[in-house]
Amino acid sequence: MDGCALNDADRAELLRLEEAMWRPETRFDMHFQQRYFAPDFVEFGRSGRVYTREQAILRLPARPIRCQWPLRQLVLRPLAADCVQIIYDSWVINEAGALECAHRASLWSRGPQGWVMRFHQATPFVHGQEMP
Secondary structure (H helix, E strand, C coil): CCCCCCCHHHHHHHHHHHHHCCCHHHHCCHHHHHHHEEEEEEEECCCCCEEEHHHHHHCCCCCCCCECCCCEEEEEEEEECCEEEEEEEEEEECCCCCEEEEEEEEEEEEECCEEEEEEEEEEEECCCCCCC
């Protein structure tokens, strides 16, 4: 990578990994979580709760995740040669059929084993207040 520019392979891999965090077959797979959550991973959840890596790995959904695809307003922002922020809006339909929206940000870093997520934050918003 030249400076902070992302090559096509890194861009494709990061998009694949971020989307995998939303797919039940990967997001709630113990091997996937252990591989892609960094040892110091922290999440600020949509609920306002803070989750450690261990809590995030053990946490199962209270309800089925039905995320609308594609992830909206998705932008990859290289911060350094091996550090990328991904921002987007999520639109999730809960079990009652209600729409839950959140502005989201993930920090990914590349180490010897490849890309890992170090941080994730979700901030709820009301439909109609999407990112510009």
